[in-house]
Amino acid sequence: xxxxxxxRTQMQDCGDCPIRHRAVCARCEAxxxxxxxxxxxxxxxQAGQTVIWSGDKxxxxxxxxxxxxxxxxxxxxxxxxxxxxxLPSDFVGRPGRSYAAYDVTATTDLVMxxxxxxxxxxxxxxxxxxxxRLLEMTLDELDAAREWMLLLGRKTARxxxxxxxxxxxxxxxxxxxxxxxxTMTFDLPLTREEMSDYLGLTLETVSRQMSALKRDGIIxxxxxxxxxxxSMDALMDxxxxxxxxxxxx
Amino acid sequence: xxxxxxxRTQMQDCGDCPIRHRAVCARCEAxxxxxxxxxxxxxxxQAGQTVIWSGDKxxxxxxxxxxxxxxxxxxxxxxxxxxxxxLPSDFVGRPGRSYAAYDVTATTDLVMxxxxxxxxxxxxxxxxxxxxRLLEMTLDELDAAREWMLLLGRKTARxxxxxxxxxxxxxxxxxxxxxxxxTMTFDLPLTREEMSDYLGLTLETVSRQMSALKRDGIIxxxxxxxxxxxSMDALMDxxxxxxxxxxxx
DNA sequence: GATCTGCCTTGATGCAGATCAAAAAGGGAA
DNA sequence: TTCCCTTTTTGATCTGCATCAAGGCAGATC
Numbered sequence: 001x002x003x004x005x006x007x008r009t010q011m012q013d014c015g016d017c018p019i020r021h022r023a024v025c026a027r028c029e030a031x032x033x034x035x036x037x038x039x040x041x042x043x044x045x046q047a048g049q050t051v052i053w054s055g056d057k058x059x060x061x062x063x064x065x066x067x068x069x070x071x072x073x074x075x076x077x078x079x080x081x082x083x084x085x086x087l088p089s090d091f092v093g094r095p096g097r098s099y100a101a102y103d104v105t106a107t108t109d110l111v112m113x114x115x116x117x118x119x120x121x122x123x124x125x126x127x128x129x130x131x132x133r134l135l136e137m138t139l140d141e142l143d144a145a146r147e148w149m150l151l152l153g154r155k156t157a158r159x160x161x162x163x164x165x166x167x168x169x170x171x172x173x174x175x176x177x178x179x180x181x182x183t184m185t186f187d188l189p190l191t192r193e194e195m196s197d198y199l200g201l202t203l204e205t206v207s208r209q210m211s212a213l214k215r216d217g218i219i220x221x222x223x224x225x226x227x228x229x230x231s232m233d234a235l236m237d238x239x240x241x242x243x244x245x246x247x248x249x
Numbered sequence: 250x251x252x253x254x255x256x257r258t259q260m261q262d263c264g265d266c267p268i269r270h271r272a273v274c275a276r277c278e279a280x281x282x283x284x285x286x287x288x289x290x291x292x293x294x295q296a297g298q299t300v301i302w303s304g305d306k307x308x309x310x311x312x313x314x315x316x317x318x319x320x321x322x323x324x325x326x327x328x329x330x331x332x333x334x335x336l337p338s339d340f341v342g343r344p345g346r347s348y349a350a351y352d353v354t355a356t357t358d359l360v361m362x363x364x365x366x367x368x369x370x371x372x373x374x375x376x377x378x379x380x381x382r383l384l385e386m387t388l389d390e391l392d393a394a395r396e397w398m399l400l401l402g403r404k405t406a407r408x409x410x411x412x413x414x415x416x417x418x419x420x421x422x423x424x425x426x427x428x429x430x431x432t433m434t435f436d437l438p439l440t441r442e443e444m445s446d447y448l449g450l451t452l453e454t455v456s457r458q459m460s461a462l463k464r465d466g467i468i469x470x471x472x473x474x475x476x477x478x479x480s481m482d483a484l485m486d487x488x489x490x491x492x493x494x495x496x497x498x
Numbered sequence: 499g500a501t502c503t504g505c506c507t508t509g510a511t512g513c514a515g516a517t518c519a520a521a522a523a524g525g526g527a528a
Numbered sequence: 529t530t531c532c533c534t535t536t537t538t539g540a541t542c543t544g545c546a547t548c549a550a551g552g553c554a555g556a557t558c
Contacts, residue, residue: 139502147527191505191506192505192506193505203505203506204506204508207506207507207508208507208508210506210507211507211508224505224506224507
């Protein structure tokens with residue numbers, strides 16, 4: 001089936017972009033793909049660069065291809081809270097909204113696949129798959145946000161750190177290593193300050209708790225950023241989470 | 250146009266149910282409405298009753314018709330965090346998930362409009378409007394969750410209380426009073442304990458901060474539950490929020 | 499190699515909110 | 529009315545994390 005093959009070939013350059021990948025391409029809708037191709041473009045950002053400021057005009061929606069971006073809210077007096085961590089395939093922006101609601105920042109080098117907003121919205125109207133796929137992704141993000149609310153509202157500093165490490169480790173594991181490895185090693189993509197913005201702590205507390213987890217043998221640090229987790233189970237014991245919790249389908 | 254009129258008539262009994270109201274009925278899609286009618290039923294709950302427990306099988310999705318429900322997460326040791334406050338027209342449950350992820354509780358007497366999940370999902374596949382409407386609603390909830398993350402992570406106890414009061418007051422205002430009233434009065438639908446679960450505080454702290462706001466003339470209490478706000482501006486000054494913040498379109 | 503600069507760690511101290519405890523205020527029911 | 533029970537308030541004390549303040553370390557620049 002040549003259309004199928006053609007799409008597969010074109011898919012390469014878009015990485016994990018969910019719009020093409022899952023909503024469109026998985027169903028081999030060549031027309032939709034062609035349409036999307038026309039309104040699509042790529043943008044790259046260096047680590048630390050700001051993608052867009054809260055309140056700025058935003059005439060695109062996008063999905064992360066490679067790298068990590070963050071969504072942050074800032075209060076007038078400078079207090080900051082991270083409200084989203086965007087990994088490859090995550091979606092940024094919102095159909096029907098023309099201004100950014102959050103600061104979007106690249107924490108690593110970042111490539112995004114952008115779609116001009118207006119034509120994208122029009123396409124959504126005529127292409128049910130896209131709205132359905134977006135709905136699924138948004139519901140996942142809502143679940144993640146609610147898990148984070150529990151963390152912010154009720155967990156101790158140590159539990160917060162352990163939870164963050166577990167999330168990063170789990171994501172990394174699904175990308176790289178088979179699920180077998182008892183020991184796992186990864187690079188922290190966040191500075192201590194970014195971690196503190198995510199966890200609702202100060203960077204000093206983050207640093208102290210990292211040291212404490214190290215002292216207690218839950219983690220090993222190689223340099224400031226490389227983390228080794230000897231036992232994922234031991235880490236999970238520190239998160240305060242239910243040990244099972246696997247009912248989410 | 251008789252179809253239109255018929256739909257309007259049938260709408261009455263479903264209150265603010267967004268599925269019929271906005272996604273379906275607003276477009277006068279009589280077929281969809283007929284389909285929805287077949288898979289729909291109502292359920293009532295008394296104040297305090299649990300609608301469903303986290304982890305329970307959930308073979309329906311629903312929307313709140315009247316009353317208020319809450320979504321709560323509980324940790325093994327009993328720490329609780331409310332992660333959602335469901336008002337009339339809000340949606341509960343998730344297409345594609347057969348188990349509840351949160352405890353759902355009626356905080357006031359509650360009527361819900363339920364749809365059997367499987368047929369609802371099938372309908373979503375064939376009826377684009379519904380997925381699009383659900384997407385919109387879910388994006389709104391995601392924004393609300395992210396605002397709540399800022400509150401949980403970075404606001405002081407006093408700011409948290411003021412923010413909650415402001416949210417309830419604003420909702421109430423849009424239902425009842427014209428936007429003109431400088432003074433506004435409403436009943437708190439939550440106990441001190443529920444407020445504390447929502448805000449990530451203890452009930453003692455909630456009580457103390459309510460007393461403090463009263464002492465400072467920001468609010469007046471008549472009994473435990475009826476709140477009067479002499480000046481909405483004065484209350485907003487206590488929330489820590491940007492005074493404008495009106496860029497969200 | 500020396501110096502700089504941006505992270506990160508560690509220490510000392512303070513305070514907001516938690517915890518523990520008890521009294522007060524409602525609000526039904528009899 | 530009185531009693532009982534739940535919810536709320538208030539008080540005393542404790543503590544986890546924030547705040548303030550030095551250093552330490554590793555990678556860049558000269």
